[in-house]
Amino acid sequence: MTYSSLLNTLLEKKIITTELATKIDFEEKNKLFSIHWELRTLLYLGITCLTTGLGMLIYKNIDTIGHNIIIGLIAILCAVCFYYAIKHIKPFTWDEVLNSESLVDFTLLGACILFLILEGYIQYQYNLFGNRYGVAALIPAIVFFFCAYRFDHRGVLSMAITALTSWIGVSVAPASLWKNNNFNTLNLTLTALLLGCFLIIIGWLSEKNSKKAHFGFTYLLMGGNMAFVAALVGLFNFDYKIIYFMLVIVLSYLSIIYAQQKQSYLFLLMGVIFGYSAITYGFFKVTPDNLDFFLYQLYFLASAGGTIYFLINIKKIIKPKGV
Amino acid sequence: MKNIFSKIYNQLWVDNIHNQSILKEWLFKKKLTNDQFESSKAAFPVGFKHSNIFVKIGLFIFANIIIFSAAGIASVFFAALFDSSITFGILCLLYGIILFIVLNNLIPKNNFYRSGVDNALLYAILSCLFGFFLAVTDFKLPTLVYCLILLVLLAIALLKYADQFVTICLYGTLIFFCFTLMSKFPIGKLILPFVIMLISAVSYFLVKYWKKIEATNYYLDAQNILEILAMATFYIGGNYYVVREGNALLNSLGTSTQIDFAPLFYFFTVGIPVFYIVRSLMKHDRKMLLVGLLTITFSIYTYREYFSSLPVEWALTVGGAFLISFSVLAIRYLKTPKHRLTYSPSFENKYRNLEAIVINKMVPNTNAPDGTKFGGGDFGGGGAGEAY
Numbered sequence: 001m002t003y004s005s006l007l008n009t010l011l012e013k014k015i016i017t018t019e020l021a022t023k024i025d026f027e028e029k030n031k032l033f034s035i036h037w038e039l040r041t042l043l044y045l046g047i048t049c050l051t052t053g054l055g056m057l058i059y060k061n062i063d064t065i066g067h068n069i070i071i072g073l074i075a076i077l078c079a080v081c082f083y084y085a086i087k088h089i090k091p092f093t094w095d096e097v098l099n100s101e102s103l104v105d106f107t108l109l110g111a112c113i114l115f116l117i118l119e120g121y122i123q124y125q126y127n128l129f130g131n132r133y134g135v136a137a138l139i140p141a142i143v144f145f146f147c148a149y150r151f152d153h154r155g156v157l158s159m160a161i162t163a164l165t166s167w168i169g170v171s172v173a174p175a176s177l178w179k180n181n182n183f184n185t186l187n188l189t190l191t192a193l194l195l196g197c198f199l200i201i202i203g204w205l206s207e208k209n210s211k212k213a214h215f216g217f218t219y220l221l222m223g224g225n226m227a228f229v230a231a232l233v234g235l236f237n238f239d240y241k242i243i244y245f246m247l248v249i250v251l252s253y254l255s256i257i258y259a260q261q262k263q264s265y266l267f268l269l270m271g272v273i274f275g276y277s278a279i280t281y282g283f284f285k286v287t288p289d290n291l292d293f294f295l296y297q298l299y300f301l302a303s304a305g306g307t308i309y310f311l312i313n314i315k316k317i318i319k320p321k322g323v
Numbered sequence: 324m325k326n327i328f329s330k331i332y333n334q335l336w337v338d339n340i341h342n343q344s345i346l347k348e349w350l351f352k353k354k355l356t357n358d359q360f361e362s363s364k365a366a367f368p369v370g371f372k373h374s375n376i377f378v379k380i381g382l383f384i385f386a387n388i389i390i391f392s393a394a395g396i397a398s399v400f401f402a403a404l405f406d407s408s409i410t411f412g413i414l415c416l417l418y419g420i421i422l423f424i425v426l427n428n429l430i431p432k433n434n435f436y437r438s439g440v441d442n443a444l445l446y447a448i449l450s451c452l453f454g455f456f457l458a459v460t461d462f463k464l465p466t467l468v469y470c471l472i473l474l475v476l477l478a479i480a481l482l483k484y485a486d487q488f489v490t491i492c493l494y495g496t497l498i499f500f501c502f503t504l505m506s507k508f509p510i511g512k513l514i515l516p517f518v519i520m521l522i523s524a525v526s527y528f529l530v531k532y533w534k535k536i537e538a539t540n541y542y543l544d545a546q547n548i549l550e551i552l553a554m555a556t557f558y559i560g561g562n563y564y565v566v567r568e569g570n571a572l573l574n575s576l577g578t579s580t581q582i583d584f585a586p587l588f589y590f591f592t593v594g595i596p597v598f599y600i601v602r603s604l605m606k607h608d609r610k611m612l613l614v615g616l617l618t619i620t621f622s623i624y625t626y627r628e629y630f631s632s633l634p635v636e637w638a639l640t641v642g643g644a645f646l647i648s649f650s651v652l653a654i655r656y657l658k659t660p661k662h663r664l665t666y667s668p669s670f671e672n673k674y675r676n677l678e679a680i681v682i683n684k685m686v687p688n689t690n691a692p693d694g695t696k697f698g699g700g701d702f703g704g705g706g707a708g709e710a711y
Binding site for chain 2: 009036060301
């Protein structure tokens with residue numbers, strides 16, 4: 001079965017004209033082969049290899065003559081990438097800028113990664129920021145957020161969020177504590193929870209006010225995951241379990257509703273799996289410890305059955321608003 | 324149940340899935356107007372319950388929980404029968420049959436098509452049936468016999484369900500069968516690479532022939548997977564690294580030594596990927612291009628393993644620089660289509676958002692060279708959470 005029988009059916013049903021059918025047939029026979037995604041993947045792969053290689057080169061060649069050359073090279077490369085991106089900059093808008101054809105996206109990405117390498121190295125070698133690791137971690141976050149919004153780049157946005165996370169992580173748990181591995185996990189958990197919720201709110205506001213609405217997904221996915229994981233860790237490890245439990249349930253509810261509204265089923269899956277984990281944990285906590293094996297199996301059977309029913313009939317159970 | 328071997332999914336709908344995807348491509352390329360697209364789509368109805376990939380993953384996970392917990396409940400009642408492997412095997416068989424009946428009723432009733440639930444049930448059934456053979460024979464038969472049993476089971480499942488994962492297992496079992504058979508004889512060990520290559524080539528052309536005579540698209544995904552696997556094993560059979568290390572392993576040599584016909588395998592290692600890439604670009608074969616790109620990566624790895632003293636950081640830098648310049652040049656060159664190749668996409672990017680997240684994961688975490696300086700955001704990102 002190829003397109004020709006499809007065309008014949010369309011002709012028979014008089015959906016398309018004979019001229020159009022002949023035209024499509026001709027075009028299909030002389031069809032071009034698109035290697036768009038292959039080339040894009042190669043380019044991403046190249047950027048990853050190059051930056052990883054350069055990152056390793058710096059630290060392996062410290063105290064040799066070639067060392068400064070490598071640093072200089074990276075700095076120049078970084079500057080060239082930024083220059084190229086700035087040269088091709090488009091006027092700022094709160095909407096999505098469509099330029100999937102151009103290479104600016106890739107140069108900006110390369111520039112940001114190289115910036116991260118350089119900055120990390122300068123701190124390592126010259127201790128530019130002294131022991132104020134917070135400052136060193138904050139700078140990439142600021143630069144990346146600025147670039148993400150100015151150049152409209154989702155990849156850089158997710159790098160910015162990671163940088164922000166690491167800045168906050170450093171601020172909460174000072175580096176000395178990280179080294180000794182006895183940092184206060186309760187503090188970290190609460191911070192992650194707050195940061196996750198903060199990101200969710202930012203994402204929600206972006207979509208609501210149409211300020212870079214397409215960034216919403218990145219914020220919601222990263223923030224949502226962070227909040228979910230933090231709430232689950234809190235539920236498993238710390239006191240006041242009922243609060244964490246309620247948090248997971250609320251988050252699950254929100255992400256399922258959101259998924260149904262936006263038809264974005266990744267959030268549905270997240271909501272269902274994290275919610276199910278919390279409920280299952282709750283079930284094991286509430287029931288007596290030496291319950292019969294049989295009853296546990298029954299629980300799994302019933303709960304998984306219910307979940308499947310829910311997933312299959314999601315469209316009937318939750319109606320999207322305004323449809 | 325008409326015939327337990329007949330195709331289980333509605334064949335017309337499966338065909339229409341493929342027809343609709345062609346129509347979508349035409350719409351994307353503006354060959355059809357929106358109205359024309361809508362009315363053509365209506366001419367090729369698909370009645371399967373549409374489910375998104377993430378919903379499928381969820382369904383698959385929870386279906387597995389059900390399958391295991393149902394088995395757990397049954398095990399409470401039949402605990403006494405677990406002592407003998409024969410009775411255990413029979414329990415497996417019974418459970419497999421029950422699941423088989425459930426599956427065959429669920430699919431038409433719910434209009435499932437690879438919805439996660441049917442995949443999970445199918446894999447469970449196959450495991451049960453194979454478990455039955457293992458248990459009743461008490462693991463005593465030679466490996467080759469078990470391979471044959473598995474081959475038959477998987478082939479029947481493939482014909483009925485046309486499942487991709489089953490196809491992968493089937494082909495894997497076939498290669499494993501040949502491997503085990505050949506390594507029993509000294510001469511077999513010597514010609515093993517050529518046998519693997521021969522089997523791959525034969526499989527490839529058989530699949531091509533199957534595609535030609537099969538009037539429907541029912542098996543299209545399975546056929547495509549088989550094509551890819553056959554091309555991959557053809558290369559692996561001739562790859563110098565695999566042959567050399569495999570030879571050392573089969574003959575229980577501590578360290579691998581130079582093999583016979585080494586130049587021939589050098590030729591295969593270099594020639595096959597190049598052939599794949601060139602031919603795929605000429606014949607517009609996306610699967611072959613994919614295999615070509617993957618195999619050439621493995622060839623580079625092979626080369627580095629034996630002949631290169633270049634440190635890894637330099638290799639990455641130079642390789643990365645080369646990849647970037649190559650792809651940038653190619654993209655520029657193909658801005659206007661040449662040699663019937665083009666850089667403009669042939670379909671819409673549905674996963675733009677996820678692409679951004681993947682990029683973030685690919686970025687090396689250079690922020691923390693010795694792992695402590697910056698305390699790098701270990702608790703961030705896509706919810707990995709192990710760092711707690």
